[in-house]
Amino acid sequence: MTAPNSTSTSSTSYDTALQRSQKIWEKIEKDPSGLRMLTGDRPTGALHIGHWFGSLRNRVRLQDAGVETWLIVADYQVITDRDVIGDIQGSVRELLTDYLAAGIDPERSTIFTHSAVPALNQLLLPFLSLVTQPELERNPTVKAELQAAGKSAMGGLMLTYPVHQAADILFCHGNLVPVGKDQLPHIEQTRVIARRFNERYAGGVEFFPEPDALLSEAPTILGLDGEHKMSKSRGNTVMLKMDEAETLKKIKKAKTDADRQITFDPEGRPEVSNLLTIASQATGRTPEDIAEEVGDRGAGTLKIFTAEALNAHLAPLRARRAELEKDPGYLMQVLRAGNERANAEADATLQKVREFMGMVY
CATH class of the missing domain: 3.40.50.620 (HUPs)
Known part of the structure; x- marks a missing residue:
C-alpha cells in the first residue's frame, strides 16, 4: 500500500x-x-x-x-x-x-x-x-x-x-x-x-x-485574512499568549465583506464565517445562533463579539501561561x-x- x-x-x-x-x-x-x-x-x-x-x-x-x-x-x-x-x-x-x-x-x-x-x-x-x-x-x-x-x-x-x-x-x-x-x-x-x-x-x-x-x-480555522490557514509567517494569527487588547486589535483588522447582515456561509462568505466559527468555538454556541444574534449590526459588531468571546475563553490559559513564564x-x-x-x-x-x-x- x-x-x-x-x-x-x-x-x-x-x-x-x-x-x-x-x-x-x-x-x-x-x-x-x-x-x-x-x-x-x-x-x-x-x-x-x-x-x-x-x-x-x-x-x-x-x-x-x-x-x-x-x-x-x-x-x-x-x-x-x-x-x-x-x-x-x-x-x-x-x-x-x-x-x-x-x-x-x-x-x-x-x-x-x-x-x-x-x-x-x-x-x-x-x-x-x-x-x-x-x-x-x-x-x-x-x-x-x-x-x-x-x-x-x-x-x-x-x-x-x-x-x-x-x-x-x-x-x-x-x-x-x-x-x-x-x-x-x-x-x-x-x-x-x-x-x-x-x-x-x-x-x-x-x-x-x-x-x-x-x-x-x-x-x-482560517487566518484573519479568511483565505489561508492561520500561520505566523502570514501575520494572520491570534497568538495564545496575546493579551486582551492585542487580541481585540487583531480581530478588528480581520477581513470581512460589505454586507451588514451577518450570515454563516462558509462557501460564499468565508471571512465572516471564519469569525463566526472562532466565536462558536470560544462560546460553545453554533455559528448560526451567533449570526442571528448579531443580525444586521454588521462586521464591526461581530468582531467585537468574537474578540470578547475569545478573550473570555482564553483567560484561564493566559493566566497559567503568565505564571509559567516566571519559572523557566x-x-x-x-x-x-x-x-x-x-x-x-x-x-x-x-x-x-x-x-x-x-x-x-
Whole structure:
C-alpha cells in the first residue's frame, strides 16, 4: 500500500479512517487502556488559536480521558523547509509553555525534543530501506509543504519527511495519532512501514503496531485574512499568549465583506464565517445562533463579539501561561524528564530492532 494518489483513493482512505476514528472514540469512552497517542509540533514559535481549537484542546481532552500521551517537539523538522532556523531554544520554550498552559500535565504526559533522542533518529536507516523513491514522491502532503515553503527543488530531508514521522510514532509504539484529513497520507505511510518491518525483519512478529489516525472533530480555522490557514509567517494569527487588547486589535483588522447582515456561509462568505466559527468555538454556541444574534449590526459588531468571546475563553490559559513564564527552570526540568523517558523507550526499541536484524555485536 502507498499514500493515496488519486481523488477516489483519497476519498476511500478518508472514509475508512473516519470509520476507524468513530470506533476509537467509542473505545476511549469505555476503556482507553492500551492506547498510546503520539503527536506534536515543530517549534517555530508560540502557538495560535488555530493550534488550540484544531488540535491542542483535543490533546488535553484525550490526556484527561486516560489515553497515554506522548508529545514530540520536533526541532529537527524545522530544517526540512527552512534555510534559517532562528532561535530554536526560544521557540522550544514558547511551545512548551503553551503546552503546559493549555493543560498538558507532565505527570501524565511525556514531552520531549526530537534532537535529544538519538535512538529514535537511528530508526530512519532501517525504515528508509522499506520505502521506495516513487512512494515518497507521491506523498501529497510533502508536495503541499514544499509549495507552501516557496521551494521548487525538494531536499533530501523533505523527501524523507514521512519516514521521519514514522520513526517519531513507532519508536514509542504509538498506536494513535490525532490528525486532520491532510495528514492521512503520512499515517498511511507509517502503517506501511510498520507492516513491512514486521514482515521483512521481525519474521512476522507484530513488533510495531500499525497506528490509527484519530481525525479531528474541530472545524478548520482560517487566518484573519479568511483565505489561508492561520500561520505566523502570514501575520494572520491570534497568538495564545496575546493579551486582551492585542487580541481585540487583531480581530478588528480581520477581513470581512460589505454586507451588514451577518450570515454563516462558509462557501460564499468565508471571512465572516471564519469569525463566526472562532466565536462558536470560544462560546460553545453554533455559528448560526451567533449570526442571528448579531443580525444586521454588521462586521464591526461581530468582531467585537468574537474578540470578547475569545478573550473570555482564553483567560484561564493566559493566566497559567503568565505564571509559567516566571519559572523557566521548571520548564527545562519538565523537558529533561520527558527526554529521559523518551530516550529509555527509544533505546529499548532500537535494541530490539537490532536483535531482529541480527546486528547485536
